[in-house]
Amino acid sequence: MKKKVLVLTGGGDCPGLNAVIRGIVKRAAQTEDWEVIGSIQSFDGVLREPTEIMELTEKRVSGIHFQGGTILGTTNKGGPLAWPVKENDGTWSFIDRSDEMIRKLKQMGVEAVISIGGDGSQRISQALFEKGLNVIGVPKTIDNDLSATDYTFGYQTAVQIATEAVDRLVTTAASHNRVIILEVMGRDAGWIALSSALAGGAEVCLIPEIPYDLNKVLGVINKRFKDGKGHVIIVIAEGAKPMEGDVLARESDEVGRANLKLGGVADKLLKDLKAAGCDADMRETVLGHLQRGGVPIAFDRILATQFGVKAMELALEGEFGKMVAYQHPSIVAVPFLEAISKYNIIKPDSSLVKTARGIGMCLGN
Amino acid sequence: MKQRILIVNSGGDCPGMNAVIRAIVKRASRELDWEIIGSVNGFDGFLAEPLEIMPLTEDIVEGIHIHGGTILTTNNKRNPFCYPVKQEDGTILNKDVSDKLIYNLKVFGFDGMIHIGGNQSHKISLKLAQKGVNIIGIPKTINNDLASTDYSFGFQTAAQLATEAVDKLVTTASSHNRVLILEVMGRDAGWIALHAAVAGGADVCLIPEIPFSMDKVIKKLKSRYSTDGRGFANIVVAEGAHFKDEKGATVSGNIASRITAALKGINFEADIRETILGHLQRGGTPNAFDRILATELGVKAFELVKEKKFGTMAIHKNSELAHINLSEVIDKYNKVDLSHNLIHTAKGVGISFGD
Numbered sequence: 240m241k242k243k244v245l246v247l248t249g250g251g252d253c254p255g256l257n258a259v260i261r262g263i264v265k266r267a268a269q270t271e272d273w274e275v276i277g278s279i280q281s282f283d284g285v286l287r288e289p290t291e292i293m294e295l296t297e298k299r300v301s302g303i304h305f306q307g308g309t310i311l312g313t314t315n316k317g318g319p320l321a322w323p324v325k326e327n328d329g330t331w332s333f334i335d336r337s338d339e340m341i342r343k344l345k346q347m348g349v350e351a352v353i354s355i356g357g358d359g360s361q362r363i364s365q366a367l368f369e370k371g372l373n374v375i376g377v378p379k380t381i382d383n384d385l386s387a388t389d390y391t392f393g394y395q396t397a398v399q400i401a402t403e404a405v406d407r408l409v410t411t412a413a414s415h416n417r418v419i420i421l422e423v424m425g426r427d428a429g430w431i432a433l434s435s436a437l438a439g440g441a442e443v444c445l446i447p448e449i450p451y452d453l454n455k456v457l458g459v460i461n462k463r464f465k466d467g468k469g470h471v472i473i474v475i476a477e478g479a480k481p482m483e484g485d486v487l488a489r490e491s492d493e494v495g496r497a498n499l500k501l502g503g504v505a506d507k508l509l510k511d512l513k514a515a516g517c518d519a520d521m522r523e524t525v526l527g528h529l530q531r532g533g534v535p536i537a538f539d540r541i542l543a544t545q546f547g548v549k550a551m552e553l554a555l556e557g558e559f560g561k562m563v564a565y566q567h568p569s570i571v572a573v574p575f576l577e578a579i580s581k582y583n584i585i586k587p588d589s590s591l592v593k594t595a596r597g598i599g600m601c602l603g604n
Numbered sequence: 605m606k607q608r609i610l611i612v613n614s615g616g617d618c619p620g621m622n623a624v625i626r627a628i629v630k631r632a633s634r635e636l637d638w639e640i641i642g643s644v645n646g647f648d649g650f651l652a653e654p655l656e657i658m659p660l661t662e663d664i665v666e667g668i669h670i671h672g673g674t675i676l677t678t679n680n681k682r683n684p685f686c687y688p689v690k691q692e693d694g695t696i697l698n699k700d701v702s703d704k705l706i707y708n709l710k711v712f713g714f715d716g717m718i719h720i721g722g723n724q725s726h727k728i729s730l731k732l733a734q735k736g737v738n739i740i741g742i743p744k745t746i747n748n749d750l751a752s753t754d755y756s757f758g759f760q761t762a763a764q765l766a767t768e769a770v771d772k773l774v775t776t777a778s779s780h781n782r783v784l785i786l787e788v789m790g791r792d793a794g795w796i797a798l799h800a801a802v803a804g805g806a807d808v809c810l811i812p813e814i815p816f817s818m819d820k821v822i823k824k825l826k827s828r829y830s831t832d833g834r835g836f837a838n839i840v841v842a843e844g845a846h847f848k849d850e851k852g853a854t855v856s857g858n859i860a861s862r863i864t865a866a867l868k869g870i871n872f873e874a875d876i877r878e879t880i881l882g883h884l885q886r887g888g889t890p891n892a893f894d895r896i897l898a899t900e901l902g903v904k905a906f907e908l909v910k911e912k913k914f915g916t917m918a919i920h921k922n923s924e925l926a927h928i929n930l931s932e933v934i935d936k937y938n939k940v941d942l943s944h945n946l947i948h949t950a951k952g953v954g955i956s957f958g959d
Contacts, residue, residue, distance in 0.1 A: 262952070545945060
């Protein structure tokens, strides 16, 4: 009987997930004694009765690398450590089903698990690894906020999409003499915002790492209109906050979802600017989930394929408890504990910030 | 009087050149006492009488970063050290006119010069620096073949375009049971081919760094077809790739059609078609990655001028901007190292290099 490696995708979807899956399967197909199966919707497929498992053959993964999303489905709620159970009174409680799941995986003949996910998934992987499960991690985030890896797949595609949005908004803003505010994703990191602002040529970019002064933003708008360049593009990260004030976030009402929901910063900025006396025409665009879908660009497909092949090779070598990472120009493996200990946020002295200031972009301070 | 910087771009065009020009101008306009002037059509403009130059203001460079090409236009055949000069009898003689260039810089009050170009351009920059010109270089190549910088702008846009070509060819190949061959640029480096093959999912990738055996290629192609002739295969070949028994001449040309001929020569049964991507790889809107990199390098180059760090080139190394002496960048090529992880990955997903 062939040895089995189980693949699953967890957390929000991200362009390049399918390219990772294909990389794993194609690498496994070159061995004599390994086969790949996938768990539907993260670990849920294993935990459900009956189990929901997909056989991943070379034929099944042919051509999937240029599709967005994940053929395995995903979820950013629950998980084996906190499985939601509905009580008789209608409330929810959470139970730890990890031991049961590890037993089940053993019965299924799974020798290795490759978990593709964000920091939440990597934390689950570390807990399962400590319980003896042979887990390998593949980082996934469009936000580029993991410090163990130079880049994560999905990020460049998100930046490209946000940049094309800026390109379009510039022509509308210029034609109508408007201020247009574009809200992009990124959680607590401003990478997507600052990169798309730079690439697209926005006048103002507000990121979580630099709390902004509303008066500075207003100053830029007034100066641009006074100078006769009657339009302004502002790119704002969903996690940006004013100097006086906090991040706009709300608890999710979805069962088992740990992360706060961000968003609404563009709307708040528009209202605050109006209240502060800005009389220009203003419009807002919230890019939302357009940033997570669609065809991954070449950069992300290549990185994702490299991650997939490397993850399968770690399984072949029996190197568990590690996450694959890109450290230019190599693909390396770092222990989970190291990988999840540090976030990658924009440093104020980084070349990206210096470049933005160098071409006269206002970062709100 | 304001301090003046001359921008010269030379060599083939490359997506991101305008973003560099815009960044230099926008960075300079943050200061009160600098002005930027561009030489039209490479060195030609600055050697012409009268000068053909373009004052570059913020208004002129507004929005140009999303356009391919260069607003200054470029020329890959001009070298001030070997410059065609028309003689009185009408014949053309190549002469060293570098002194005229230096004279013009002095007479027209230029304090420095930024030269955007590839390897040949950096050789010119170094020679000018050695003659006392205050010069800063900016690397430019779609081929990713400069060893001194981790990334060069234009490459990701070219790799993306080539990848999209593979995407399209895969669907045609699979619908018609064909072998489709895509020839891409790269000169003596296989980076564009390798990236497009991995990202697009080709079956065979042929690059200059790995001379290929036709027998091995045929073996891989045959494995893609069943006995009843059904199947398909995609080959990405770099323009500089060559057969194992061939001398490694620089870009021998027609490599796609020579592979077709070799396949026809052994009566390979499937239909074979070839596509040569050509100059589609150099034009059009630079992608976000290249625009950002180009903007970073433009800002850095201006700051190197301001700090008087002449005789250097702005580069991107270890995720940060840096500079390097021009004498250290000449003829240092970045070819695909056979131990590079991307080769490993490509083999890992079953791509054949014909070796």
